[in-house]
Amino acid sequence: MKICVIGGGGAIGGYLATKLARAGNQVTIVARGETLEAIQKNGLTLYMEREIQPLVARVKAVSKITDVETPDVVMLAVKAHQVEPVIDDLAKIMGPNTVLIPLQNGIPWWYFQKLSGRYQDHPVETVDAGGAIMKKINPNNILGCVVYPATYTESPGVIRHVEGNRFPLGEIDGTVSERVKVISQMMTDAGFKSPILEDIRGEIWLKLWGNMTFNPISALTHEHLEGICQYPLTNDLARNMMAEAQRLAEKLGIVFRVDIDRRIAGAEKVGKHKTSMLQDLEAGNSLEIDALLGSVIELGRITETPTPCLSTVFALTKLLNTKVQSSQGRLSLPMAA
Known part of the structure; x- marks a missing residue:
C-alpha cells in the first residue's frame, strides 16, 4: 500500500513507518529539521524491546505534506494541538478513497460524527475550535484507531520501543467494512495487533x-x-x-469492559515508564493537556456531570504548561529580591 505518515519522525509515527515499510509498503513520511535530515541520510532506526539489533527502514522523507502523492492511507501521527495547523495541506492530498487514521490520544475531533443520538455532529471545541477540522475532513474517510504501544525518540530518526504492539481499529459508524479488514490485515502483516472493533469509542475511553x-x-x-x-x-x-x-462517559453510552482496579493494575505493570507528557515536559515541549483532559471536562459540561478532581488537575497542569513555555523549557523559581 501507499502510506503517508505525517509525524513519521516521532516516536509512534516512526515505529509504525519502520515496520510498515519493512513489510513491503511504500511509505512516505513528513518530518522537519534534524529529524528530516537524519531520515533522508540514514533511514529510520527502530530498537525493539529485548532485541539487540535494530530494524532499519529506508523510507521517502519530505518536509511538506503537499509534496506527497495521493496515498491509500494517511496515518496522522501528530499531537492533537498540531492537527489544525496542518489540516489544509492534509485535505489537499486526500483522495475520495484515502483512508485517514488519526492517532491522537484523547477525545478526537470526530467523536460525535456518525454517532446517532442527541449529540450527533457536535464539535469538540477543546480540540477543534469552531469545528474547523470537521469542516475540512470528510468523516467517510476516517478510520478510528487507538494507540497502545509505549515508545520514545532516542535521537533524530532513532526510535526506542518500550512495550506493546496493539492498534485496535474501528469504523466510526460501528460497521465492519471491507476497508477496515484490509487495513487490519496490513497492520497484522507488519507485526502489529489490530483487532477490528465495532465500538471504537469504548476503546478510546479505555485508553483515555x-x-x-x-x-x-x-x-x-x-x-x-x-x-x-x-x-x-x-x-x-x-x-x-x-x-x-x-460517570460522564456512561451518560454517552460507553460501557467500560474493565474496572478501575484492573486499569490501574495495567498501568503499574508497565513499570518505570515515563508518560509521553512527562517526556514532553522534560524536553520543554507543549503538553497535550487539552486533548487528554480538557476535552473530558468539556464533555462533563455537555452531559452536566461534575468533574472536580479532573478540573483541579487540569488547572494545575495548564499552569505548569504555561510556565514551561514561557521559560523555554527551564523551570525554576526566581531569586528573592
Whole structure:
C-alpha cells in the first residue's frame, strides 16, 4: 500500500513507518529539521524491546505534506494541538478513497460524527475550535484507531520501543467494512495487533482513562507509572479522576469492559515508564493537556456531570504548561529580591 505518515519522525509515527515499510509498503513520511535530515541520510532506526539489533527502514522523507502523492492511507501521527495547523495541506492530498487514521490520544475531533443520538455532529471545541477540522475532513474517510504501544525518540530518526504492539481499529459508524479488514490485515502483516472493533469509542475511553490521569499526574510529580500507582495518595487521585470520567462517559453510552482496579493494575505493570507528557515536559515541549483532559471536562459540561478532581488537575497542569513555555523549557523559581 501507499502510506503517508505525517509525524513519521516521532516516536509512534516512526515505529509504525519502520515496520510498515519493512513489510513491503511504500511509505512516505513528513518530518522537519534534524529529524528530516537524519531520515533522508540514514533511514529510520527502530530498537525493539529485548532485541539487540535494530530494524532499519529506508523510507521517502519530505518536509511538506503537499509534496506527497495521493496515498491509500494517511496515518496522522501528530499531537492533537498540531492537527489544525496542518489540516489544509492534509485535505489537499486526500483522495475520495484515502483512508485517514488519526492517532491522537484523547477525545478526537470526530467523536460525535456518525454517532446517532442527541449529540450527533457536535464539535469538540477543546480540540477543534469552531469545528474547523470537521469542516475540512470528510468523516467517510476516517478510520478510528487507538494507540497502545509505549515508545520514545532516542535521537533524530532513532526510535526506542518500550512495550506493546496493539492498534485496535474501528469504523466510526460501528460497521465492519471491507476497508477496515484490509487495513487490519496490513497492520497484522507488519507485526502489529489490530483487532477490528465495532465500538471504537469504548476503546478510546479505555485508553483515555489512563492517559487523562497518569499523564498529568506524572508531569506534576515527575514520577513514572509504577511510582504513581504504588504511592497511596496519587493512586487515590487517579481512582477519583477515573470515577468522574466513567460517570460522564456512561451518560454517552460507553460501557467500560474493565474496572478501575484492573486499569490501574495495567498501568503499574508497565513499570518505570515515563508518560509521553512527562517526556514532553522534560524536553520543554507543549503538553497535550487539552486533548487528554480538557476535552473530558468539556464533555462533563455537555452531559452536566461534575468533574472536580479532573478540573483541579487540569488547572494545575495548564499552569505548569504555561510556565514551561514561557521559560523555554527551564523551570525554576526566581531569586528573592
